Amino acid sequence: MMTAQHLTKRYGGRNGKTAVDDLTFTVRPGTVTGFLGPNGAGKSTTMRMILGLDAPTSGNVTVGGRSYAAHPAPLTEVGALLEARSVHPGRTARYHLRGLALTHGLPKRRVDEVLDLTGLTQVADRRVKGFSLGMGQRLGIAAALLGDPATLVLDEPVNGLDPEGVRWIRTLLKSLAAEGRTVLVSSHLMSEMALTADHLIVIGRGRLLADTTVTDFVRDSGAASVRVVTPDPDALTVLLQAPGVAITDTAGALDIRGTTAEHIGRTAAAHGIPLYELTPSTSSLEDAFMTLTHDAVEYTAPQGAAA
Amino acid sequence: MTATGLHRVTPARVLRSEWHKLTTLRSTWIGLGLTVVLTLGTGLLVAASYEGGGGDDDIDTVLMILLGMQFTYVVLGTLGVLTTAGEHSTGQIRATMTAVPRRLPVLWSKAAVLACAGFLTVLTANFVTFPLAQTFLTDTAHAASLTDPGVARALVTNAAGLALLGVLALALGSMLRSVPTGIGALIGLTMILPELLPLLPYDVVDDAARHFPAKAVEALTHATPQPGMPTPGAALLSMTLWTAGSLALAALLLRRRDV
Numbered sequence: 001m002m003t004a005q006h007l008t009k010r011y012g013g014r015n016g017k018t019a020v021d022d023l024t025f026t027v028r029p030g031t032v033t034g035f036l037g038p039n040g041a042g043k044s045t046t047m048r049m050i051l052g053l054d055a056p057t058s059g060n061v062t063v064g065g066r067s068y069a070a071h072p073a074p075l076t077e078v079g080a081l082l083e084a085r086s087v088h089p090g091r092t093a094r095y096h097l098r099g100l101a102l103t104h105g106l107p108k109r110r111v112d113e114v115l116d117l118t119g120l121t122q123v124a125d126r127r128v129k130g131f132s133l134g135m136g137q138r139l140g141i142a143a144a145l146l147g148d149p150a151t152l153v154l155d156e157p158v159n160g161l162d163p164e165g166v167r168w169i170r171t172l173l174k175s176l177a178a179e180g181r182t183v184l185v186s187s188h189l190m191s192e193m194a195l196t197a198d199h200l201i202v203i204g205r206g207r208l209l210a211d212t213t214v215t216d217f218v219r220d221s222g223a224a225s226v227r228v229v230t231p232d233p234d235a236l237t238v239l240l241q242a243p244g245v246a247i248t249d250t251a252g253a254l255d256i257r258g259t260t261a262e263h264i265g266r267t268a269a270a271h272g273i274p275l276y277e278l279t280p281s282t283s284s285l286e287d288a289f290m291t292l293t294h295d296a297v298e299y300t301a302p303q304g305a306a307a
Numbered sequence: 308m309t310a311t312g313l314h315r316v317t318p319a320r321v322l323r324s325e326w327h328k329l330t331t332l333r334s335t336w337i338g339l340g341l342t343v344v345l346t347l348g349t350g351l352l353v354a355a356s357y358e359g360g361g362g363d364d365d366i367d368t369v370l371m372i373l374l375g376m377q378f379t380y381v382v383l384g385t386l387g388v389l390t391t392a393g394e395h396s397t398g399q400i401r402a403t404m405t406a407v408p409r410r411l412p413v414l415w416s417k418a419a420v421l422a423c424a425g426f427l428t429v430l431t432a433n434f435v436t437f438p439l440a441q442t443f444l445t446d447t448a449h450a451a452s453l454t455d456p457g458v459a460r461a462l463v464t465n466a467a468g469l470a471l472l473g474v475l476a477l478a479l480g481s482m483l484r485s486v487p488t489g490i491g492a493l494i495g496l497t498m499i500l501p502e503l504l505p506l507l508p509y510d511v512v513d514d515a516a517r518h519f520p521a522k523a524v525e526a527l528t529h530a531t532p533q534p535g536m537p538t539p540g541a542a543l544l545s546m547t548l549w550t551a552g553s554l555a556l557a558a559l560l561l562r563r564r565d566v
């Protein structure tokens with residue numbers, strides 16, 4: 001469990017930039033919480049404050065009821081992957097992890113385990129200097145898992161990973177959450193979060209825009225659409241008319257928002273309208289997210305503004 | 308999710324971690340290797356090319372043989388700056404401070420392991436160089452043995468002074484967070500400034516300049532202190548105060564600033 005209360009970070013005095021503005025949220029164990037916002041929204045700054053690297057200007061954030069620095073064995077409480085590389089390029093992967101493990105008296109065996117888990121065993125004795133972005137990312141995740149922590153804080157973990165790596169991260173995060181851990185993972189890609197996260201915390205310009213489940217966000221954003229191809233679009237359009245339902249006819253296909261594929265299928269079947277295609281799509285989720293965060297530039301959005 | 312009590316961060320563990328980190332970087336071995344090679348090489352070269360009767364007779368025998376410490380000064384200084392500023396420039400500092408969020412044990416441990424490695428390396432270089440160089444100096448004005456008054460002491464205090472200098476550089480690196488700026492500050496403040504200060508017409512400035520690190524280390528390298536030069540004890544005290552002061556300031560900033 002992680003709790004941020006009125007977390008605020010301002011740089012450079014009175015007229016300085018406010019990176020994080022009065023952020024209040026809770027991250028619960030057992031689910032993957034996506035921390036979403038465009039670049040520069042304050043995600044990394046928030047994560048640095050969680051880890052005690054940056055001190056909040058006001059407010060506070062606790063993990064497991066205590067500030068990060070107050071934990072006697074922090075690596076066993078919180079594992080972190082930060083966006084910027086946090087490794088000396090002159091050391092080998094194994095020596096880097098060993099250096100961290102020694103601060104907590106973690107055994108050498110544990111270093112081997114996380115190297116194995118992240119698929120780095122083959123390159124463990126190579127200097128990090130020669131690592132690709134993806135290998136560097138895997139090393140960062142190995143470091144995060146080192147202390148077998150109850151909470152994970154990962155900043156843009158899929159950055160630089162190939163499709164196989166992206167899938168691996170997704171599976172890993174879900175299994176970590178399924179073990180009862182608290183998982184906070186940031187991204188600027190809504191589509192990635194829709195696949196990985198259960199819960200969403202959306203920020204823009206340092207402010208909280210939405211604190212909701214992925215399902216609710218998708219539904220409420222109106223971004224989920226269903227593509228329908230039918231020989232009788234007019235009849236189906238009439239049947240589906242309802243408040244909140246938007247239907248557009250595009251080049252022989254209907255783009256329907258505000259209802260589910262199941263409802264459309266049942267309606268069509270009940271009235272004997274044949275369907276050639278019935279495809280739920282969340283491809284415009286990214287657009288909904290862009291709209292939401294774009295608004296943050298002009299308006300002060302209260303909590304739950306996505307609704 | 309490991310039992311927390313078993314794996315708490317302790318000063319001894321941070322010390323082991325920092326020792327591991329120092330010894331797993333190539334730059335450390337290059338720096339310490341250079342220290343030995345340059346001390347020995349310069350010492351032998353100076354001794355082998357020595358001809359009595361020149362202006363070299365006035366110079367202290369230990370100082371003459373350890374002329375290579377000019378290199379060591381810069382090499383250990385650079386290693387000191389790299390230990391701290393190098394972590395900032397590479398981003399390693401974020402991993403380090405995430406593992407030890409109380410921060411200060413890291414600074415103390417870094418200082419301790421660098422001082423230890425630097426002291427032992429210079430001490431070894433000195434005690435190998437001096438007797439070997441002496442084989443060229445039999446029957447000259449600079450013939451001396453380790454048992455002569457002040458010689459062994461000067462070889463030890465030189466190593467201590469240079470080790471403290473390394474820690475001073477480490478503190479500067481921690482404050483400035485940039486390798487080039489750190490090395491520049493080290494050379495500017497400890498080597499160039501004491502040469503410029505005596506140009507000012509104030510006696511007190513003159514006295515102070517004699518206690519600047521480069522001058523203090525030079526004084527610590529004399530078997531027989533010269534008139535107008537701080538005694539070995541006073542020079543060692545100066546070096547300790549410079550280093551402790553810088554380290555305290557670095558600690559204060561490390562606690563207060565964002566990483």
